[in-house]
Amino acid sequence: MGRYTGPVERLSRREGVDLELKGARRLAGKGALERRGALPPGQHGGGRRVKTSVYAQQLREKQRAKRYYGVREKQFRRLLNEAAKRNAENTVTGERLLQLLEQRVDNVVVRLGFAATRAQARQFVSHGHVLVNGVRHTIASARLKPGDVVTIKDGAPIKPLAQEATELVAIVPAWLEADHDGLSGRVLRLPTRQEIQVPITEHLIVELAGRS
Structure with a gap:
């Protein structure tokens, strides 16, 4: 699957957080997330929310990270595998994953x-x-x-x-x-986890990888 080329503000609304996909428009408070709130795009976006499973939350977190950094599935999986192999350095896998993305x-x-x-x-x-x-x-x-x-x-x-x-x-x-x-x-x-200010809960991504 190729890179997403549609309206990027739809992605922030879908994830319910600011993915920093817009520049001056976002900082000026004119982004869709500020104007319309954290509702999924589409005519049914404002409907009743269904409680999601743990798996769905983990998958959503992975999608959020990929969209935030603009990384495709194959690249992301490769980085996650590398992060998991570096536990010998006493770095939590999720933190190491974010470090690799930040680099x-x-x-x-x-x-x-x-x-x-x-x-x-x-x-x-x-x-x-x-x-x-x-x-x-x-x-x-x-x-x-x-x-x-x-x-x-x-x-x-x-x-x-x-x-x-x-x-x-x-x-x-x-x-x-x-x-x-x-x-x-x-x-x-290298950045510490406290210095990586991103709307991502990385341990959910690691847990999802552990399912496979």
């Missing part, structure tokens, strides 16, 4: 404030406007490590958009260092 290039570009959404960040990367350690980078799913430097390429046509995006950022996470004037940033270390 993606497209996510770091957003966290640094150089793009308003992850979709926009992926476009910046895939079009070759982002440099990693001074080298042109086109793989949005690639994983960054502590010490890596991310820069918007000099002369890139998206620089005005990146500068505009920096004005929407309230705070850059402590595990990153950003120079908004120079459109450059550095990964200082």
Whole structure:
């Protein structure tokens, strides 16, 4: 199945939380979630809610995480398997999964404030406007490590958009260092769970994986 190309605000309404799929519109309080509330889209969205099973809640949490980070099923399953194999490092599987997702290039570009959404960040990367350690980078799913430097390429046509995006950022996470004037940033270390502010209950995802 390909990437979802429909109205992204429907996804936030479906999940009942802000998936940060819109930029300035969301921050201005004009998103569909604020206007219509946390009701599923469609003519029956406001009907009586049916109590969901534990399995349904776990599956919903997995869908929420995939949509938040813009990751497809195969990629997500691969990351979850890798997270499960790293328990030797005394890191909870769910926390490690979120760390792996946060290390993606497209996510770091957003966290640094150089793009308003992850979709926009992926476009910046895939079009070759982002440099990693001074080298042109086109793989949005690639994983960054502590010490890596991310820069918007000099002369890139998206620089005005990146500068505009920096004005929407309230705070850059402590595990990153950003120079908004120079459109450059550095990964200082891996994030802790407390620093990953996402509307995701990761232990439900791990429990779902344990069923298979």
